[in-house]
Amino acid sequence: MLDLIKNNPNVEVIPxxxxxxxxxxxxxxxxxxxxxxxxxxxxxxxLIQSLPKVAKNxxxxxGLGLYVFSTLLxxxxxxxxxxxxxxxxxxxxxxxxxxxxRIVFKERIDIFKVLAIVLIVGGVVxxxxxxxKLG
Numbered sequence: 316m317l318d319l320i321k322n323n324p325n326v327e328v329i330p331x332x333x334x335x336x337x338x339x340x341x342x343x344x345x346x347x348x349x350x351x352x353x354x355x356x357x358x359x360x361x362l363i364q365s366l367p368k369v370a371k372n373x374x375x376x377x378g379l380g381l382y383v384f385s386t387l388l389x390x391x392x393x394x395x396x397x398x399x400x401x402x403x404x405x406x407x408x409x410x411x412x413x414x415x416x417r418i419v420f421k422e423r424i425d426i427f428k429v430l431a432i433v434l435i436v437g438g439v440v441x442x443x444x445x446x447x448k449l450g
Contacts, residue, residue, distance in 0.1 A: 332404040410435055
């Protein structure tokens with residue numbers, strides 16, 4: 316099985332894909348922290364009214380910045396590998412967010428989340444064995 320992954324012509328892009336995923340996860344965690352510090356918002360109107368506070372919140376600015384950097388790196392990845400190979404790795408962000416949310420926000424991980432993590436990781440491993448090359 317490891318030989319299938321090692322011999323894959325797309326394998327050199329995997330570290331870049333993982334960096335992109337970690338940047339997006341960091342962005343999500345920063346946005347959550349920043350928005351939580353502003354309090355619960357029920358409705359779009361309240362969000363619009365809160366835009367001055369949102370625009371000044373360092374956690375929200377950081378989260379948006381991480382997303383922009385992640386997107387720029389992703390655009391570079393798209394030039395190097397087939398979308399059908401690289402896009403499934405983005406699903407790992409669900410795994411990383413669940414784990415990071417447990418650590419940072421003390422969110423609960425139940426058996427359903429554990430099973431989902433196993434399925435996601437298994438699916439990404441199977442898809443990473445695909446040997447298709449760009450073009």
